[in-house]
Amino acid sequence: MQVVVIPDRRSPIVTHMIWYRNGSTDDPPGKSGLAHFLEHLMFKGTADYPAGRFSALLASVGGEENAFTGWDFTAYHQRVPNEYLSTCMTYEADRMRNLALDEAVVATEREVILEERSMVADANPAGLLGEAVAVAAIPAHPAGRPIIGWRHEIEGLTRADALAYYRRFYTPENALLVVAGDAEPEAVHDLAARIYGAVPAAGSTDERRHPQDPPSRVHRQITLTDATVSEPQLTRLQMVPSPGTAVPGEAEALELLAFLLGGDETSILYTRLVVELACATRVQASYWSAYFRGPARFYIQGIPAPGTTPRDLDRSVDAVLADLRESGFEASAIARAKTQLVASALYARDSQVSLANWYGMALCCGLGLDDLATWEARIEAVTAEALLRALSLLARERGVSGHLIRSEAA
């Protein structure tokens, strides 16, 4: 088991995180939502820690705990006074292999998750559109499916499904420990060796090979028209390499490109579409660099101004990108974007939780500690030419456009 310690001595607080290098991408075909379902079930107890016992212990000292599921990782974390670090380790080591699941508890939790799905998707047209756009972008690769799973597949998930998935992935070999805060690296290492070292080895997790989509040459447009939409929206998605699969310099250029295009109110899309043309009220661009081992996502999203349709705004975005391919980027804007991105890494060091997340996600997505250490230098090294190459990845025929539209009352 890999162990990462990020010391921060300012307060006697420690953040303990166990990351498993699997997520919804590893849900078996027909069983989407299984990784997330198991994440919920991991709170249902073991023989040594019946449901609620650890939570009550943690609560009694003011600790916080939670968990989250991504496409390529699942993480469990606690924030506690530093003297409770070994308590957290003992608990996580126990539930790594000894989860006890009762049929009735599984059935109730499935209901909870269906309500969660309603909140994020079924009662939320923008959420439903987002799901449809992602699956259209990579129909074959399982990272196109929503993390929470499709409703009809969640309804069919069983205790046996959860346990099979659990035994396959919840092993010391597949886990990563990140401890941030007031802790000595050597002491953490010794504790981890004693506590996690006692969990029997399970052998390395089998190699995962996911179906790949062909390079896209066909633009796809998805439209969701619904009476409950009160504000239309445009969501454009392009699949681009993740930092773990990109050629050198490519991911850094995409990071800078997202900032230059739609990172703030000085960005190119904001200036052109919101300030000058007034055809949008909001616009942003984002490169989801931290979430995927395989193909990653690059989003451009906007709210059209009254009188403008999502389709109009979609075309305007293309026009801005076309102009940019001709004109290139201003040197002063590139320098400013670099200054801000590099500073954001320093600002992130103010929060042990942000840092622990940054390390955990990167290591689960196939990067190494060296990659994190040299990130700032690599951002500084991005050239104007590299930005233009990154821009070419946003060609219209490679992407999906999602239009959220209000249907008029009958």
Add this chain to the structure above:
Amino acid sequence: MTIHVAPTPTALADRVHRLRSPGGIEAWLIEDHTLPILSMQFGFRGGPTLDAADRAGSARMLADLLTEGAGPMDAGAFRRALGDRAIRLSFSIWTDSLRGELKTLAREAAAAFDLLGLALRAPRLAPDDLVRVRSALESDARAGLSRPDPVASRSFAARGFPVHPYGRPVGGDLDSLPRISHGDLAALHERMLTRANLRVGVVGAIGPEALGIALDRAFAELPGGAMAATPLTGLQGLGERVVTRLGLPQSTIRFGRPGIPRQDPDFAAATVVNQCLGGDMSSRLFREVREKRGLCYAMRTGLHVAEGACTLVGMTATRNDRVGETLRVIEDELLRLSTDGLGQDEIDRAKGYLLGSSKLRLDSSSAIAALLLALQLDGCGLDWLDTHNRRIAAVTPEDGRRAAARLLGDGRLLIAIAGDPVGS
């Protein structure tokens, strides 16, 4: 098992330097050179409570305009000046205040405080920027018309506080936003952004003397002004259900009762009662509604302390055909707690959580600066946290029973539902 935790002092009072700049600006500072950055949180009392009755959203609009250009710089030039130095400046709207956060590398502090001073003293409020900011807020308001959370919150507030600023949407609505004029914003700016309304908390790599000089660059030239005060009120509409129909498969429910104010002798006990009722994942409502019955994903309650009113507010969301059952379980639990009070174990666990978490939350400069600001805006002294923690530690089952009976009374709630509930 129960672990008894004695309330150890937060040591906040020992670490905080209370300073007064040469120009007379007061601030609370924690000097910390671990990282070469500094984080300042500042606030102006009043916030959206100063909006004219038919112009809700004015303070929010002013907050958004404060980074849209100042003095000789238009919006683009001002933001580029911030960006060139990686200075982060943002403003937000709270119940009783307008707050700002300034984050800067220590070496850029002088420029950061100069730019902030310009933004506060001489925001441009230019016609183009007004149009743009207004249309963004109108867009949010339109989007909020069909989202269950904002719909339930708005109808809860409108019924609960019919003739008080708390009843109006802080971001404004499609009626109020078009009415807000340049004159309204200029008047609000002059009335709210004053030294009398200002409170400041700073954490980071700067000493008191240097900070004093920096504070003067940002704030000393603001007008003195008079301090804003929010009129007192209380939550109304108990026993009523307000349903807003949305064609969605799930109903979002907001429910509440009047709370107990901070200066009340039962405030600490009420905090413990809320913690046991719906404060966390071991609480009664979480257990009964989510864990046992699978009725919801989200379930929480909170004691909201504002200057004009305190409320106990809860939120959950459930399938339309289970709204009736969910509300029955909630109301039964409230009545049970009001009648029977809390057990010793439950009280001890809640006390342990409240005492421990008050320190665990302070894990970043921003979080600590935000606390320093909140204490000042709420009129609390530096020792308030320690005093409050001692009171929490002293809560007995008898205190809990009394506070539960006062807080939950006959169990009647104001309930706002957004969705398509069956049988409501």
